[in-house]
Amino acid sequence: KNQVEQSPQSLIILEGKNCTLQCNYTVSPFSNLRWYKQDTGRGPVSLTIMTFSENTKSNGRYTATLDADTKQSSLHITASQLSDSASYICVVSDRGSTLGRLYFGRGTQLTVWP
Amino acid sequence: EADIYQTPRYLVIGTGKKITLECSQTMGHDKMYWYQQDPGMELHLIHYSYGVNSTEKGDLSSESTVSRIRTEHFPLTLESARPSHTSQYLCASSDPSRGANTGELFFGEGSRLTVL
Numbered sequence: 739k740n741q742v743e744q745s746p747q748s749l750i751i752l753e754g755k756n757c758t759l760q761c762n763y764t765v766s767p768f769s770n771l772r773w774y775k776q777d778t779g780r781g782p783v784s785l786t787i788m789t790f791s792e793n794t795k796s797n798g799r800y801t802a803t804l805d806a807d808t809k810q811s812s813l814h815i816t817a818s819q820l821s822d823s824a825s826y827i828c829v830v831s832d833r834g835s836t837l838g839r840l841y842f843g844r845g846t847q848l849t850v851w852p
Numbered sequence: 853e854a855d856i857y858q859t860p861r862y863l864v865i866g867t868g869k870k871i872t873l874e875c876s877q878t879m880g881h882d883k884m885y886w887y888q889q890d891p892g893m894e895l896h897l898i899h900y901s902y903g904v905n906s907t908e909k910g911d912l913s914s915e916s917t918v919s920r921i922r923t924e925h926f927p928l929t930l931e932s933a934r935p936s937h938t939s940q941y942l943c944a945s946s947d948p949s950r951g952a953n954t955g956e957l958f959f960g961e962g963s964r965l966t967v968l
Contacts, residue, residue: 742894772956781856781942781959782895827895829957840957842894 744843759846761811761828769831773813776825818850858960873928873963875943884926887942933967940964
């Protein structure tokens with residue numbers, strides 16, 4: 739069964755600190771993996787996309803990694819800010835159909851305290 | 853910035869009422885989707901559309917229906933709402949020119965439905 743598991747379920751950190759969110763998946767065949775940020779009461783917004791051949795990709799203070807062999811991805815947030823408080827959702831796409839079926843994780847709820 | 857809009861943002865109604873959640877996008881995307889999201893749970897696909905006059909049911913069984921008469925408009929209708937329909941409904945679209953397997957989803961801000 740294709741699944742996407744995220745950890746931790748929730749995380750509280752102090753402003754300025756770094757943190758790392760994890761995503762493990764069993765989706766096969768694999769096409770790509772996206773990290774989305776969802777602010778409370780808003781729709782998710784894409785942060786970054788990782789394809790099979792990519793190991794690391796940065797978007798400002800966000801750095802995503804992908805290990806396609808172990809089927810693991812991480813999202814590292816550097817020098818956290820209050821505005822980073824949100825749910826971070828890992829989404830994996832397969833190559834099984836032209837639609838590119840999407841598998842969603844349940845998200846990690848990050849809270850940044852001042 | 854994505855241009856996809858949902859109305860209403862919040863709706864509280866009584867059991868048995870008919871409701872329509874509106875979704876419009878101005879990006880010219882052919883593919884549109886409706887997802888259902890409950891707290892702490894993953895998004896579940898309930899409907900999608902490849903383009904005008906195309907609608908398909910998603911992975912999660914839903915008593916709602918959708919229509920796609922215009923490219924930019926993808927409304928969702930519940931003929932008779934029940935408390936079990938209480939949830940957050942997210943509309944999204946994607947750009948087919950990027951390929952189905954790499955296309956980013958652009959989400960609206962969601963419609964939170966509460967059925968009493």
